[in-house]
Amino acid sequence: MYFGCHLSASGGYAAMVETAISIGANTFAYFTRNPRGSKAKKEDPADAEKAVKLLEDNGFGKLVAHGAYTMNLCTADPEARAFAAEVLEDDLRRMAAVPGNFYNFHPGSHVGQGVDTGISYISEALKKALRHGYPVTVLLETMAGKGSEIGGQFRELKAILDAVGSDSLGVCLDTCHVYDGGYDIVNNLDGVLAEFDRVIGLDRLYALHLNDSKNPFASHKDRHECLGQGSLGLETFRRIVNHPALKDKPMILETPNELPGYQKEIALLRSLES
Ligand code: FE
Numbered sequence: 001m002y003f004g005c006h007l008s009a010s011g012g013y014a015a016m017v018e019t020a021i022s023i024g025a026n027t028f029a030y031f032t033r034n035p036r037g038s039k040a041k042k043e044d045p046a047d048a049e050k051a052v053k054l055l056e057d058n059g060f061g062k063l064v065a066h067g068a069y070t071m072n073l074c075t076a077d078p079e080a081r082a083f084a085a086e087v088l089e090d091d092l093r094r095m096a097a098v099p100g101n102f103y104n105f106h107p108g109s110h111v112g113q114g115v116d117t118g119i120s121y122i123s124e125a126l127k128k129a130l131r132h133g134y135p136v137t138v139l140l141e142t143m144a145g146k147g148s149e150i151g152g153q154f155r156e157l158k159a160i161l162d163a164v165g166s167d168s169l170g171v172c173l174d175t176c177h178v179y180d181g182g183y184d185i186v187n188n189l190d191g192v193l194a195e196f197d198r199v200i201g202l203d204r205l206y207a208l209h210l211n212d213s214k215n216p217f218a219s220h221k222d223r224h225e226c227l228g229q230g231s232l233g234l235e236t237f238r239r240i241v242n243h244p245a246l247k248d249k250p251m252i253l254e255t256p257n258e259l260p261g262y263q264k265e266i267a268l269l270r271s272l273e274s
Pocket residue numbers: 066105106141
């Protein structure tokens with residue numbers, strides 16, 4: 001199984017791989033640029049090359065880079081929307097330095113323009129960014145449905161996948177988000193995965209974010225908790241890591257931890273495997 005966590009990108013790619021190895025991870029996530037701004041780091045091809053070799057030599061699964069939270073592809077202001085689309089395109093171009101990995105992002109918030117309008121803006125931006133054919137698979141994240149967030153319903157993600165019509169587009173399932181969003185993976189994991197399969201298709205599910213939730217079922221809140229300390233509970237994660245439909249997919253922790261906490265949670269996940 002491929003388990004990892006969110007790592008700081010401040011030291012570059014190779015440093016992230018080394019940190020991941022030191023905490024028992026064999027995949028990881030990182031922000032492609034400042035998560036709350038839009039500034040990206042200077043590119044360093046030698047560092048990326050070193051990382052690619054380290055990843056290969058150490059049997060890593062695919063990485064799951066994360067787009068900035070501020071990148072809202074369906075914001076109402078046309079200028080801000082165009083800028084977000086540019087950021088997406090530039091992020092995908094940058095991902096070519098570490099080819100063959102995943103780029104996950106929050107679809108966006110329609111801020112009152114309506115779900116359909118939001119979906120069409122998001123799809124437009126994706127089509128444009130994907131036309132270059134960079135070696136990256138883009139993943140739409142399942143959201144908690146907070147405010148006007150798009151992606152709280154599987155059918156919204158499916159509408160984007162259909163509108164874009166690219167094999168380089170899939171989904172990343174966040175356990176906290178789907179539970180907060182009203183999909184009961186605690187009492188009916190099989191049923192939720194069956195619904196995912198019916199609406200989207202499990203062949204489009206490429207990665208997972210493993211987070212417990214600070215809030216109760218269907219709260220639409222999106223506050224992550226450490227594994228086993230929230231409303232999902234450890235048994236839910238035991239079922240997830242052992243579920244045949246989820247085998248071999250990178251599973252990324254975004255729990256409120258520093259490195260030692262992540263190291264413990266990765267060991268915990270490995271102990272849950274049967
Ligand atoms: Fe996310």
